[in-house]
Amino acid sequence: MSAITSDAEPGLRERKKAATRQALHEAAVRLLMEHGPEKLTVEAIADEAGVSRRTFSNYFANKDEALFHGEVTRMRQLAAMLRSRPAEEAPWAALCAAAEDFCRQVGELDPEWFARSRMIRAHPSLLAAQIQTFAAMERELSAEVAARLGPSETSPVRARLMSATFLVVLRVSLTIWLEHPADVHYWDLARESLAEAGRGFA
Structure with missing residues (x-):
């Protein structure tokens, strides 16, 4: 049973990472459309997605990558x-x-x-x-x-x-x-x- 759980975990982790990456992208798009490029910052994207600035950096190098x-x-x-x-x-x-x-x-x-x-x-x-x-x-x-x-x-x-x-x-x-x-x-x-x-x- 433990072997099955171990094999399944990487897939679950990858899905969670993909979901977080997509959430950051969608947050960047929403901010762009609602407030314009002037308000599009890494901090604003992280806040909109409900994650920390450090978490953002684990997925994207800058706001353009997220967008x-x-x-x-x-x-x-x-x-x-x-x-x-x-x-x-x-x-x-x-x-x-x-x-x-x-x-x-x-x-x-x-x-x-x-x-x-x-x-x-x-x-x-x-x-x-x-x-x-x-x-x-x-x-x-x-x-x-x-x-x-x-x-x-x-x-x-x-x-x-x-x-x-x-x-x-x-x-x-x-x-x-x-x-x-x-x-x-x-x-x-x-x-x-x-x-x-x-x-x-x-």
Whole structure:
């Protein structure tokens, strides 16, 4: 009986840690939307989530990490979908297919997400932090792309360039779509943009 309890404990600990991390992220988002970026501090996020400043530091290095935790999670889901694509699929085609699978899984974006995205784009410091977050995730995608390019591609430039282009296309498509969301579905715009950008990677 004790062995069963011991085996179950790590899973429970991980779930509790994930729940605390998510609670801190949601607290950061609430504070941003209710009070603006000026009031978004580590102390305020910890208080909103009902944890200590020290507990916050166990999960995130700063307020931006807490705020953009959702973006990191989504990008890791996208990277996992890329890994699951058939091995023989060309890198750019695999990236586009993974993005389409991801958009299909996410479904319709909720109004709160719209409002948050617009607020981030209205504040240069938040936008810079978001871009930095995507730059970090670019390296993870690059590793997956490099594996698909194979050992004959000795330079890391092509994999990095392809991953960076892919993320920029998604981000620019989102920016354009947020300006006119009623005119076209996001994925229709992103698909067209990816096809255009991918001509150089065919």
